Amino acid sequence: MSGRGPATSAGAPSSGGGRGRGKGRGRGGKGRGRGAGDNSKPGNNDKPNSKKGDKKGGRGSGNRRNRGRGRGKAEPSDSSDKKQAVVSPEEKKAEEERIKKEEEDKALAEAEAKRLAEIQAEVDRRAKLQKEYDTSVNTAIDTLEQYANTSKLHSEIRSQLDPSTGALTQERKDFEKKKGKSDLKKCTAFVKKIKAGTYPTTEELSRPNSSIKSLNLTRYVEEVAAALLEPATKVKQSDVPGMTMVCVEMHRRYDSFLGALVPGLMAEINGKGNDGLPRRICFRLLTEFLLHGVLTDPKPIVKVVNDAAGVPSVEGKDYAVSDANLIVTLAKCGGNEILGVVPKSIQCELNKLKREVDGKGEGALILLETSTPASEEAKEGEAKPSVEISAPFQVTLSTKLRDKAQATIELFNANVPFSHAVAPNITSTLHKHCIGAYQSLANSYVSTHVRLGKLEKRCEQDRLLQGTLSEAREKGLADARSLMESLTKTVQTLSEALDVTVPVLKEESAEESEESTKGIELWTKSGVDGDEKLGSFDDEETRSFYCDVPDLLSIKPPALLGINPTDLEAQKEKNSRKYGNGDENVELGDIAAEVEVGDETMAKDDDVVDDKDDDKDINGSEAKDDVTEENKDTPHYKLMVLLEQELPETSRREAIDELADRFCSNHGSNRKSRKRLYETLFLVPRTRLDLLPYYSRFACIMDRVYSDSTLVEELERQMHGQAIHKKNQNIESRLRTVRYVGELTKFRVAPPMVALRGLRRCIEDFSGNNIDVACCLLESCGRYLYRTKHTHAKISELNLDERHVSMITSAFMMVNPPAQSGRQEKEVPPLEAYLRYLTMSRLDADEKTVAFVSKQIQRLPWSDPSIDCGALVCKYMLKACRKGRYRATKAVGMLAMNLKRTKPEVPARLVDDTLEEIQWFIEHPSFRDSQRTLVSARLLGELYTHGAIPSSIIFDQLLHILNYGHDIPDALRHASENQELFAPRGNISQTIIEDEEL
Template sequence: MTGDHTNGSLKTNSDTAELKDENEKEVSNADEEIEEETDEARREEEEDKQKKQALLDYIDELVKKDKRRQDERAKNINVKRPEESYFSKLDSNLKKNTAFVRKVKNFSSAQLNGLLNDLKVLNLSKYITEIASAMTEAKLKVADILPACELCCALHRLYADFENALLECWKKSLTIKSDEPVANNLKYKIDLKLYAELVLLGLWAVPPPSRGLQLLGSIIISLVHNQREDFSNISPILSFCRSFGEVYAGLVPREMAEASKKFGIAIPCMTIIPSEKHKTVRQVFQDYYDSFCKHLIKNHNELQKFEKQSRTILQTKGELSANRKAEYNDLLTEYRKLLDYARQFSEILNVPMPVLPVEEVAKSETTVIDELLLSHDERFPLGIWEDEETQRFYESLSDLHVFLPQLPIDAAKQKRPSISEISEEILDEEIELPAEEVEEEKKVELEHEVEAVGDTKTKYIFNDFLVHLPSCCNRDTVDNMAIEFVLNLNTKHNQKKLAKYLFGVNRTRLDLLPFYSRLVATIHPVAPDVATDLCQMLKQDFLYHVRKKDQINIESKIKVVRFIGELIKFKMYSKLEGLFCIKVLLQNFNHHHHVEMVCNLFETCGRFLFNHPESRQRTKVYLEQMMRKKSVMALDSRYATMTENAFYAVIPREGGQTVKKERPPIHEFIRQILYHELSRQNVSMVIKLLNKVDWNDPDISAYVVKCLVNAWNVKYFNIKTLAGLVADISRHYERIQIEVVDGVLEDIRLGLEVMQPKYNQRRIAMVKYLGELYYYRMADSCDILKVLYLLISLGVTFSYTNVSPLDPPGHTFRLSLVCVLLETCGHDPYWSAENPFPPRLRHMVRDCLLSVRPKMIIFHDYAESQEAVEELKKHFMSKVETDVNPAPSNVGELNPIEEKEEVEFVEGNDDEIDDEERDSSDEESQTFEGGNPSSQSQGEEIPIISESNESENSSKVQCLQKVKCQEDEDFMNAFDKLVADQIQDRMRERITPQQIDIAVPLHVHANTKKTYEQLKETTEETSTVNFILMIRKGNKHSYKSLNVPIMSELAINLKEQEMLERMEKEKVKKLTLDINERLEEEDYQDMMNQSQRPTVSNLNRERRQKYQHPKGAPDVDLIFGTSKGK
């Protein structure tokens, strides 16, 4: 009781603690939600305060601007200019006045005070026009607008002619023609702002119809209506609306209007321009905005159309030309600029943005690649990697910040090797360099590499580090080596030496390439030169091998491309350059080394490039190009298989990954010992293990029998061992023998009925298994004979009209099964003379027959076999002619079918058959003594067959005796004479070729000629065809015209024949021209190759031979010289 009470109290305390924890969690969650709501409310409150303050600042600025303009406007309207005597007292110096005009022309806000002081001392009455022109020509900035307005107001208050002169200058400067765009948008925008500000300040307000406002209206109208094709005037219009929209059109920005509505603070209206004019100006801007939106939508549709075309080109060719890329960039830049203008205009006018239609991609476009990629992505949900382990190997690199805290955080994201920043054009230029220059560049780089002299201890450590690199066989070892290099060996010299060592990896150690690439990627944040130098060396080596085009060093070439593929997956090598390598190799695909290189490159990084969005299109195009070249070119079977394997390594078949069937452990154990561990050496061990199986369990025993029946899962040379295992187990479990043999016979019958090529190996294995079971006396000879008869008779038809689906005329696989069964357990005659055997089957049948009957004579054709039959007939007739006198009544009993059976069974003379029987009986007795369990059945059956054949042959030969008579000889002589006469008559006849087309005589053509007037007349289409009919009467020929309907069979056949002849002539002509063009191209290519070969100068050119005097009398003058007297 105490224990129960204690347990109850403990349980109650634990429940209470759990409830308490749950309550605390709920309270904490509620507090967090309250805090989040409070923070959100606080943020909203702060945003509202900021918006309200911005609205108040905006209103305050509007009020200040309006007050300043009103004050200046009142001064300019109510101006009181000085009298003429005032100007006479001022300085009228020419030099000072021209300097003033020059300062105005180069006006800036810093010069305002100086110019105002000059106005007080200079008399500028004669320079008002020059000053007004200089003011309109000045290149001002936005900050100079208000100081310029102040200077203009000062001039206006002193000189009455200034406003008219300035207005005329502004009219010339701001008025634009309808067909001309604005020359300088930046200056025009500032000038328009300056003029609009002067209008508001009242320079031209008197008289009441303001001339300045009218000119401003005409300028705005011309800007709005001109250049509607490209809307190039939108920039000055936007600038004007942004600066003076509140005054001239009553425009309020969207943000301020929403804040005013939200907080209930009214925005004051400007009173300088009447409110009734605001609507007119606003409507002008609204119409212009609507037109601009239509232009934006048109531009948007053009851009989408161009993108659609580019998408189609990418799907077909895999890349875009440089011109098309530049055109797309121009269109995109223009579209973005227009879109930005539309947003600004929409914000100023407080109207919604236009709805830009998004064109949906049609299904016909997506089926080319997108559906393929969709099914591919469904099979590989991890993206560019096929499994998580591969993804971790190529992406989860060691974090160097743990070992190097001083390393910058963004070091891992720093710029990749500069080799990736390259374009297709640069690569095309590099590929054109000759191979000799590349080799020289490599030698020069190696010669100029100076080895630094450092610490000897460090040098030994680094050499030891390099020695241990080839032992890196897993990810952890490589990461440890990378960390060791970063901590202790990271110098410029060691980086170069490491890159050179990695590049020189043994060409047979392809297993090290992934780990070396991971090493380079791991140390890249702190040693980027290793990746740069290694990529550069691999690139040069690749180009060298491509240009060299030799038939050696295939292992080095494969090493280079596989190293490049591994670096691409670690993003150390540019994907663009990887695709370019594939492109270069595909251009010369007839070179066998290039086939192997591109296949290895696809197998290494093809799936990565195909799954990556940036390179997916081009990779697919290159794969399709490779498969097209493989189907068109006559590649060797090895290279064709290699190409298919590379393709399916990138894009696996639709079947996807195979799912292993889950089986109970006992089933896996049985399959393991029977299918994988069974051999001739350990058969006793397997038997012991099978005897330990629970044979009383029906499920287990049935599964063991099933595994014993399925002999195709065992290796072919172990089938005999499996049959011996069945024989041994059957001694303990008799039912195993019956079930296994029944299962084998059923499988053989099923294979005959299904007849699919994919089961051929299985059928051979089962027939072999049946023969081995017969060898171990598990099957009876009757079963073997039934199977042999089944193989040669099931579904066989002798009618050529009704083709059997179980045994078509060209199907010879059953003969292979018969040969396998006979080679395993014996022989039974099988004869077929319909079609010649394939060479492989003919040799197989011959070997099979010779192995069973070594002395058998095998005939090669029907004539030889017929001669042998005739000789056998004579042999038998000589034996029975003395004993039996054939009766005439028996002649009618002869049957040609029995003759055929006789030919089938008789294969030699009687002595040969007796010799064969003796030889076979001797062989069987020897085999029986050696332990062959099937020798007894073979020895019993063969002599019986030969004796029955002999008796049948003797009886049939008696009926085949021929009686000669005189009538037969007379008939044959007459027949031979008749045939000879016919042959002589045919030889005398003159053989002439059959003439299909008969030429029409000339006099008939002469009657059909037309005059010039008849030819000029337009002939209407007739529904008949004119033929010339030749009629023969006696020895005379007459011709008549015959009009045959054009739809008659005669006319149609004639036209079809003419058309076929014409097409045949065109085909022959085209083939001839193609052959000539190809020969010309080959000659031209040979000529170009010979011209491009470097000319080799012969340094050992021929020297002039020394003069050799002919034999005869010596030349005295040459020996002793000429005398001076002469």
């Protein structure tokens, strides 16, 4: 350091424009000053030589031009001009906080906007629901008002036109005194207007200057009647009210008008008129005349109804409806005033309004409470529904709408029940005829539906067979559908008007559909239960046993099997028809075919030819047996061992397949050996029923290779032969035979008709042993036949002592057991699922496990107000005691004690729930809940053992159990209360002193 002056430290800050001084020789004599607040640290734009200068005694960090000896002023560096001011950590932190706050404000604004949008959507939805509700209530009010006002109007007009009161006669006299205008032009114009179908409305007729009121139409009465009967245009149903009011006003003023009009209407109805008005319009006019009091005699209407409904001459017979349109017209127009029945729709609207007014409907009744009657709220009379999202929404019935509905109900009750246009006996007669006609039409409606379904299926079959339908068939189908539509409309209209129930149309069952099918049929596997892949079996293992049979023709050489190529192809074709490919369904032709019995003579001849060779072999082997006592290498001995020793001991699928393979390879080419095999398969011991499935599988393998099997023929012959001899001693043999036939049927070796014929023979004489045989046959192959499409219909078409009834029931349950739905597991939230795992699976009565479970429970979201963790924990702790392991009760007690310090609510809840459950059982004793209550009592004891509850709770509960359900004498109660039961005195416990008299 000699010769060098002190230099400015690189780490010392200098003022903003300050200078750095330094002494020294050579390099580093001058140093440049740093800006304000700038610390010279590595990485802050310092060059490496600055550090070097610092270490060697004042080597400056300035440029080389200013370096030198001596003292000098340090000038600012060029790099300092380009350098930006460095941000302090406080400013950087403040900037980060500002950005974070802006993001939070933005997120809050978005959340608020989303919340407001949800609120607005909810408000719109509620407003829409409220509007729909108000509209429905207003519609009901309008409907009832219109019906009640119409009934009221009819009553008023009837009272005005009633001849018995004399008001009608007086009104006619007053009209004659007025002397209306008899202007030819105006009267003719009025008649032409009526004939053109332009009828005045009710408002026009009520005016004082209306044509009917101002004109004198005495000379034109017949012309007006003729204009009504023969209009120039087609009259619609909507024109009838106007025509009716014209007739009412004409009848009010002219006595001869009704006599000129009614005969013409009756002639049109009876078909003797000029075909001016349709029958329905004419009959409706007559009905309206009766409702308005224009027509006082109901006999014409009763006569028309009798003819249209086809009233039977004998009581109890069906009605023969000839014109349903007239019945519909009377039912719709007559209503309560003629038939005494309020339409169903009107009753529904009335009941709806009553429920709403009583506060039992969809809307909540709102009653506005106001301080003074003159307040603004009382004037408005409206209530605004709540828009709180969390609050449940219910449409409201305002006071104004409620008052309107109440007034409508009162108007209806004041007019409709008391408005009658005819006498009660006429009402009952017409109502009876209408109901009878409806029942006749309803029966025709149901039968037409059935016939239409059959016709559609027949036409569909013709389409499949011929590709198209003939014109006659298409026309018949169209007419049938048109008739069905007309009947549907008529029945529904009458049902609504007469307030009766529409008959339910029944669809054709699957069995009837299968029986009625002919020709080509597309099988969709509907109507047969079970999985499609399993076919006629219940599970994959069973299906594999009966269907997955080895095909030796494809894995063995034909020469080894003793089959020539021609017979090989024929046998493969037969197998394809009979067994199909794998487990697929085969056609009905070969399945349901009868057992073919070949030409026995040809078979015997073939056997004789082949038997000669066989006899040579057998005789040769017998000669060898004579020479040597026992030669185990001969084919005869091997066949004997296979049939007599190995075959009866086979009880596995693989073993029976291996035996069949060995037989076909070693002995299959010999007809004598095959015959001996079939005899062995036939002579199964009646006590070895377990061998039948395996013997049947052996026979199935052989049947796929050789076509000379006689096993099915022999079994069928034996089955029918045993049925002839009705003896109890051969019941076991009969059961073995039918079970054998059933197994062969499932292997498709025996056609289903073999089993069905045996079943039919038993059912024809369904008594005694035949019941046992039939049940055994159904238990063996009934389920298979039921689930096979081609035999499903026959097997499903299937009174006695208790034993036979139970056997039939057992057989039926084997064939068609009830469907068992899989157990549905309850879906619980993840938190509850985890609690269930902790308490019911993980929890055990050791301290380590209890500590782990306790820690996990303490980590639950206890601070979340939406989740009641205490209740959930208590719930699953109780469940662990009830449904868990035996040691769970002790573990729950330990867990409750661990949680008492951190979560005291858990043991408190647990004790409360346990005591409540014990109390419930005491008050409602049930054998079903006894074990559950014992668990609760044990849990209470475990809680006391681990110190979770004091002993007072135990003793109080014990005394409560002992004292509950009976009265305690007062003397004994006082004696027990006055003594301290559990206070020891001198190592002697005091006892309860009872009164001897008690």
